[in-house]
Amino acid sequence: MEQQRTEATESLLVRQGNDNLVYNEENSGVGVGDGGSVAVSDVTTILGLSIFVAACIAFGSGCALGYSSPTQSSIMEDLGLSVAEFSFFGSILSIGSLLGAAISGKITDLLGRKMTPWLLDLGRLSLGFTIGNFTYLMPIYISEITTKNVRGRFSAIPALTLGWGISFMYVIGSFVSWRTLALIATLPGLLQLLPLFFIPESAMAVGRDKELEDVLLCLRGNKADIFNEAAEIKLTLLMGFVESLKSFSKVGMLEIFQKKYVRQLLTVAGMIILMNLGGVNAFAFYSGVIFVSAGLSSMVGLITLAATQTIVGIAGILLIDKLGRRPLLLVSTAVLCFSSFLTGLSFFLKEFNLWDQGSPVLALIGLLMYTGSTIVGAGIPSLLLSELFPINVKGSAGSICNFMGSFTGWVVAYYFNFLREWSSTGTFFIFSAFCCANFILSATMVPETKGRTLEEIQASVSHSSV
Secondary structure, X not given: OHHHHHHHHHHHHHHHHHHHHHHHHHOOOOOOOOOOOOOHHHOOHXXXXXXXXXXXXXHHHHHHHHOHHHHHHHHHHHHOOOHHHHHHHHHHHHHHHHHHHHHHHHHOOOOOOOOHHHHHHHHHHHHHHHHXXXXXXXXXXXXXXXXOOOHHHHHHHHHHHHHHHHHHHHHHHOOOOHHHHHHHOOHHHHHOOOHHHOOOOOHHHOOOHHHHHHHHHHHHOOOOOOHHHHHHHHHHHHHHHHHHXXXXXXXXXXXXXXXXXXXXXXXXXHHHHHHHHOOHHHHHHHHHHHHHHOOOOHHXXXXXXXXXXXXXHHHHHHHHHHHOHHHHHHHHHHXXXXXXXXXXXHHHHHHOOOOOOOHHHHHXXXXXXXXXXXXXXXXXXXXXHHHHOOHHHHHHHHHHHHHHHHHHHHHHHHHHHHHHHHOHHHHHHHHHHHXXXXXXXXXXXXXXXXXXXHHHHHHHHHHHHO
């Protein structure tokens, strides 16, 4: 049975490869995946609307992530919070994300002073729950509704708009109160409500053949030739169903722990965990206090970060389908390692009065480099999660990877202020070590998936795992 499925897959992929040349010239629905220019018919109105909704959700998530950075001092002063209490408030976003991530793969879906911090905590917890679901759902959805020659670019858009959301909070938070900033942060959620009613379900998630074809025509255009793509998806769904039947006795998440999925699981989960242990949440939640500790203006530093995130994020979108996932990931993790080390070095020089005038400049350079590299590389593990796992285990893989990532993200977000009081130098050197480990993992374990359909990627990965 296994041999028959493999032969059927290879036969379809060979036929698909021959047909794509003609099909791409006429409709550009599937594309040759060479990372070249995007054909007009690759981007229909409905597809664009779907990406817009994803971008709005990502922007709102960025607003939630960036909210605590410009508001830390004012919230602590107005509400009389201790460092521990604000650390709990900042990190509770990750707790909500952890709860959301735990089930995301399966469901995809005037008080006194004393009570006010609890309301803040509850609101941030619920935002984190939403982010936990979004972290899994969005790259899966985008990868399943786009063609292979634009999948990387469109999958990078949420990472860019998430960075814009963080930047928006940094800039606006420098001029308004924390209460006003919280109200402003609700706008992205309201903006995406109406378009949600008009975007289609993923073709991978619909049941009957007619519904699948209707979804593809909606996404590709009524005149597009969807025969090859529909056949590919049907075969993938059939293989996933057969695999589920074969492992029926392995209930729920246990199915993901089969030998053939272990390498992919360790790779993606390892990247997400190491990226979080490398300080992503610390830089996102507490950039303002890092600038102040380094002897810089919080307002100037945060506005500069916002500009950097925008420029580097756009560059990442333009390059991901030309250079590929693996090169960008290697460059990103290498720069994260160096920039964390540079930031730690700036605090070391300041602590021992070795270069009082230069240490703030090193801190600024380190923070800008770290932020830019995060925007480029942070979304790649989630994209690989959507590409490397077949449909029958994708939900379980997403829940496990994002749960572990959210847990480590919470650990860093909660303990960062305490670690900074212990030693700012040591904290950033620790972040640098984890980023170095992530670089080694990426260099040795991550495959290149540029220009290949999801079906081709998963067939190749399954062969290499046998």
